Amino acid sequence: MAPVDTPARRATPPYPAPTNSVGPLTPHLYAPDALRPLRAKEHFLKADTLVELHTHPWPQLTFSTRGVIRLSTEDGSYIVPPSRALWVPANMSHSITLIEDAELRTVYLHSWLGPQWEKCEVLEISPLLRALMLALDTTPDGLPPADPHAAQRERWIAPLLVDELERATQIRIDVPLPADKRLRQLCEALLRNPAGRATLAQRAESIGASERTVARLFRDQLGMSWQQWRQQAVLAHALPLLARGMAVSQVASASGYATDSAFCAMFKAATGKSPTAFQHKRRAANDVNPASAAA
Template sequence: MPKLDSTDGPAHIVGPLTPHFYAPDAMRPLRAKEHFLQADTFVALHQHPWPQLTFSTRGVIRLSTQDGSYIVPPSRALWVPADMPHSITLIEDAELRTIYLHSWVSPAWDKCEVLEISPLLRALMLALDTTPDHQPGGDPHAAQRERWIAPLLVDELERATQIRIDVPLPADKRLRQLCETLLRHPAASATLAERAAAIGASERTVARMFRSQLGMSWQAWRQQAILAHALPLLARGMPVSQVANASGYATDSAFCAMFKAATGQSPTAFQHKKTR
């Protein structure tokens, strides 16, 4: 059985990836940046006075705020409002892209939104110049292109399908530590008692904290976290047996039973719908 280490953490910790070099303004209402990051990299908690759209062209990421954690595969983007503290964990090697928006063009959304990326939205985001302010050699027509692209990109954002696959996170530091450990290692088969001991609490206390802080049982929260981890893997075509193993299930049948009870369809049916 995997050992739970209360000090377990990501292999690589980096700063907020220099958002000040990409600050949007009235002349450049959209700013784009890209970073290639390794799996198990953690981008430290940070915030900025403009909203952002985060996505990856390859690889799955997890963005966390004070209230929840969001799994973002390449088929989706995550809207993060201005001034909201957030951190990012790389679940896989990923090409991370971020679009910053000036307030006069951005939607008036006050909470995080997971959005399906349409082909047009993807093309618009990838068409933006990613040269930082302090580096020469960018597109001399970038500012003009950004002003042209902005209204169409925002219209496409507002048309995008919103998806609820967030995993709520508690305010209590010890309970959040337990939750973050499971999100980093969803295949770990430790019991709630073992997880509680790793944070210096009893199983009964932790079970009570889940209900009081998150409004759900430990079992319900764990299922939600596992689904958030498994859905992007299934959507990319990973075999069900591998997804079950990566989600901590000893047998495919147990994973399939959980998935069907939660979503109303089998993992295979879900995959077929994504490939039609």
């Protein structure tokens, strides 16, 4: 079945605009079916590339073997470093932004394969899950598979991969957007100006609500506190700036932090590395492979 590429409203957060835009990377050439229930593809993409908004009638698992990516839907954005993968349900419009040069991998699953999650899920990748995903043939339809036994191996791998998915630890590293109009207005105001240091009470007053009401709405609508949501929003804003080489002190200020040390502590707690280590890793990857080809 060919993909159904439907126009949809782009995710709201006004992150720095990518410098290069590509289409949905031919998902119709990797459509899973009963014979081949798992299909995998790989693309080497440069930093600041946007894979345009699209959808298809099967779920997918997205990850990168190197490089941080951001996947956006109408309901928010998800930061995906190489240690994690993102589950995207069938028929959900999404776009992908490459924060760093990345080897982007996508696994499509036949609709009858579990899990039946109805929203995006960020998953910790176990060694077994990574090995299973990397073992899949990535040849598109119309060409002979690199592995002549690809279809048989995919059928063998499918149940184990699904079991490993269901066992995976789910992680919150997204920037969800609420349905409540007043709370969405507050969230979008911060996304437009992450450097703003207004308190929650001040932001609540701007939408005609009390601080207590807004705190409750964050818990009820987004399942997290205001502080947790703000951290996720700041992280999503800061990663592209760091990847482009902006000084850590400038990124901290642009993210609304009064001190570099406070920003660095938040960043390391969220990603497992300091902002400087993140930048050094990216520069080292560029030095090793400066000519990564865009698909």
